[in-house]
Amino acid sequence: MRDRRDTRVICFTNNKGGSGKSTACANLGYELAASGCRVLLMDGDMQLNLTLTYFDEERALEIAQGQHTLYDAVRGRQDLQDYVIATPYEHLDLIPSSVLMSQIEYELFSMTRRELVLRECMQGLRRSGTYDYVLIDAPPTLGAWVVNVLCASDEIIIPVEASPWGLFGLANMFDFLDGLGGKTDAQVLGVLITKVDERKNYYRQTREILAGYEDIHVFETVIHVDSAVEWSQDVSRPVAVYKKSARSAAEFRKLAEEVREHGGR
Numbered sequence: 735m736r737d738r739r740d741t742r743v744i745c746f747t748n749n750k751g752g753s754g755k756s757t758a759c760a761n762l763g764y765e766l767a768a769s770g771c772r773v774l775l776m777d778g779d780m781q782l783n784l785t786l787t788y789f790d791e792e793r794a795l796e797i798a799q800g801q802h803t804l805y806d807a808v809r810g811r812q813d814l815q816d817y818v819i820a821t822p823y824e825h826l827d828l829i830p831s832s833v834l835m836s837q838i839e840y841e842l843f844s845m846t847r848r849e850l851v852l853r854e855c856m857q858g859l860r861r862s863g864t865y866d867y868v869l870i871d872a873p874p875t876l877g878a879w880v881v882n883v884l885c886a887s888d889e890i891i892i893p894v895e896a897s898p899w900g901l902f903g904l905a906n907m908f909d910f911l912d913g914l915g916g917k918t919d920a921q922v923l924g925v926l927i928t929k930v931d932e933r934k935n936y937y938r939q940t941r942e943i944l945a946g947y948e949d950i951h952v953f954e955t956v957i958h959v960d961s962a963v964e965w966s967q968d969v970s971r972p973v974a975v976y977k978k979s980a981r982s983a984a985e986f987r988k989l990a991e992e993v994r995e996h997g998g999r
């Protein structure tokens with residue numbers, strides 16, 4: 735009999751650019767898959783960063799110029815299962831982004847039930863129980879497309895950078911989530927503090943401010959600034975594949991444990 739799973743759909747969102755969403759999504763996905771979970775990554779950003787973690791620039795562009803992308807699936811309200819491609823790693827698949835992803839807001843504008851298009855496209859995938867985790871990388875915006883991503887998700891991870899402006903706008907983001915009210919049941923799984931630099935003092939400050947949000951869980955694991963992250967992205971690999979001993983690789987492994995424990999698997 736087929737091994738059927740309850741799929742946890744988790745999106746990475748923060749309207750603040752450069753907070754570490756794509757890096758966290760790509761590397762958490764790799765670590766969950768390496769621990770034996772079946773994982774599907776979805777690249778929801780026109781910057782193609784998630785796609786570029788798993789395919790070199792030439793191949794990523796070729797894929798993103800094709801018609802087998804998240805953009806095409808949503809535009810045509812198609813079953814996402816037909817848009818899955820394999821990554822080079824076991825248990826880890828991807829639905830790539832498109833060079834046309836910037837037009838998605840425009841496409842959604844004329845659709846009926848426009849907030850729920852991605853959720854509808856995901857129905858077959860959820861029913862199939864093929865994956866333990868679907869991780870969606872969202873762009874740094876709060877438009878109709880991100881509303882779609884949130885409505886399709888069960889849980890939200892909010893990466894914030896430990897920097898003076900890292901938390902700027904976070905309150906707006908929480909207000910935005912509250913404002914979605916009945917449209918989504920997605921819960922904030924946690925805030926992930928990223929790009930922590932021991933030489934600077936912002937980490938403590940960031941923790942203190944986040945502690946003020948009583949209902950919001952902050953992951954124990956934090957991701958430090960690590961040059962291996964950028965080098966790994968330069969060669970289109972998850973950081974643990976680029977350098978197994980990298981500090982950030984160990985941190986993403988720990989984060990995967992935290993995420994798994996939270997969901998009881």
Ligand SMILES: Nc1ncnc2c1ncn2[C@@H]1O[C@H](COP(=O)(O)OP(=O)(O)OP(=O)(O)O)[C@@H](O)[C@H]1O
Binds near residue numbers: 754963
């Ligand atoms: N732990 C880290 N150490 C060093 N550099 C990092 C780390 N995490 C992310 N970066 C770098 O910071 C930049 C922003 O990271 P990333 O692209 O993951 O953020 P993002 O939130 O997805 O950005 P966007 O909002 O543009 O989608 C990238 O250049 C990435 O290489």
Ligand SMILES: [Mg+2]
Binds near residue numbers: 755757779781783873
């Ligand atoms: Mg990104």
